[in-house]
Amino acid sequence: MEIFKKAETVRLRSYHDKYLLADDDEDSVNQDRDGRCMNARWTVEILEEANVIRLKSCFGKYLTASNMPLYLGMTGKKVTQTLPRRLDSSTEWEPVREGVQVRLKTRYGQYLRANGGLPPWRNSVTHDVPHRSTTQDWVLWDIDILEIRKKKPPQPILPPPPPPPEILMATIDDQAEHNSPKEFSLKSPRFSKTEVEDRVSSPGKADGRLIYYRVGDEDGNVDEGAKEELFCFKGLGLEELKQKLEEETGVSDVSICSKNPLNGKLYPLRLHLPPNNSKMHVVLIPSSSKGDDASTS
16 A cells, blocks of 8 residues: 555556556556556555545546456456446455555455456456466556655645734824834745656566467467567576466467477477577467477477
8 A cells, every 4th residue: 555655646567567558448448568658557546544546547537346247157357447426436446465566456355357368368357356376466466656646735834813903003003102103014924836756667677588479279280470479588497488378378288389490390399498588489389289299200
């Protein structure tokens, strides 16, 4: 909660290294890697008596935990932008600290969750309670402070009220009798203007390598026309990369393959990753696929 008390405007970065964005339809929300747009900015409103916050999008609407399922038969429910006539608990989120990250919990015990995996789940945002170990971290968010909350200006010290007219006249008459006229004036004190706090930018990301990947079918075939997906991998070993790719795609028991530049065939990576954090282009295929068998023969 402390980080939000300091922040006027924030960005929320998910476990998938993507930002929470308010869609241009002013209704839905999603995730995207480009956090520089106005859609990634959320204004923080604090309800200190309840220890909760509200997040307002660039369209002036609140991040809302709805009762509508994202897909029929699935547990995750939609997160939307709304501007209800009367603000209720669906627009309130309780920050729960988890190390340097936070979970955002609804008043009903569910968490703001950034979904990964294959479309149509990829880049969607729901509120849910994750039960699978591979999705436990999908409810963790990094908070980037874009604008610091301005301190309230001090209350001005007002001059004392002037005396009642009868007292003022008595004072003037007394001064006249003693031939010692004095000027009487009331001046309001001047106050210096408050300085605007400097904006702070989000901290830079840690070093890592760029991983471009496609997913092949059980025969090892890859749609060359399909766009490569991309993420930043900060691990060191091949096994870590395999686990990260399985989390990104939602596919388990895969082989990480690279394409032979001479004959175009796929061959599995067995030992280690290239040095110096150089970028990689890989293809994921099921471990028992024909493409994997053929590449090792």
